[in-house]
Amino acid sequence: MLSTNKAFPSFSVNDIQKAKDFYGKTLGLELSSGPEGTLVVPLSGGTKALMYPKANHQPATFTVLNFPVESVEKTVDELSRRGVRFEVYNEPGLKTDARGISRGNGPTIAWFKDPAGNILSVLEAA
Numbered sequence: 001m002l003s004t005n006k007a008f009p010s011f012s013v014n015d016i017q018k019a020k021d022f023y024g025k026t027l028g029l030e031l032s033s034g035p036e037g038t039l040v041v042p043l044s045g046g047t048k049a050l051m052y053p054k055a056n057h058q059p060a061t062f063t064v065l066n067f068p069v070e071s072v073e074k075t076v077d078e079l080s081r082r083g084v085r086f087e088v089y090n091e092p093g094l095k096t097d098a099r100g101i102s103r104g105n106g107p108t109i110a111w112f113k114d115p116a117g118n119i120l121s122v123l124e125a126a
Contacts, residue, residue, distance in 0.1 A: 008047055011064045012054035013116035019051055022115050026082050044068070059117025068125035072101055072108045075122045079112070087111040087119075 013019040016037060023041055024031045034040040034050055041049040049065060069075045076086060076099055086100025089111075096102045101110045109123040 006047060008050060009064065010050035010052060011060060011118055012057045013051050013114065013118070014054065014057035015115065016051070016053045018115040023051075026084060027079070041065075057116055059113070060119060063111065063119045063121050065118075066109075066121045066123055069122045070125065072110050072122055072124050076101060076110050079122070084112050087113065 016039060020031060020039055023029050023039070029041055032040045032042075037053055039051040041051065043049055043065075067075075080086065080099075087096070087110075088098065088100050089096045089102070093105070094102070095105075096110070099110070100112070101108065107123045109121050111119055111121045113119055
């Protein structure tokens with residue numbers, strides 16, 4: 001029943017134009033408009049994520065999208081040049097270096113936030 005169709009993630013943003021600029025221009029993703037003012041983000045494998053405007057938006061406290069990349073180091077460098085700020089963590093069980101890259105505790109990964117405060121990541125594909 002549920003396995004016959006592709007599932008897709010969705011999450012809210014407080015400003016759809018800022019989201020469009022960030023995901024389209026800063027991250028370089030090809031976006032399209034969806035129903036009722038939503039944005040559709042194409043992901044690998046034909047999956048799509050849906051972003052919808054929400055007046056009382058609260059940022060997710062967990063990672064809403066993970067972007068697999070060949071090299072987290074190179075991707076962090078490139079996205080940093082585009083103005084993306086990576087999160088630096090120094091908590092028990094979650095530590096990053098000064099650039100925001102976590103190594104040796106699972107995949108190499110770096111987290112950053114979109115303009116709405118939702119958490120995204122780039123991680124090295126296995």
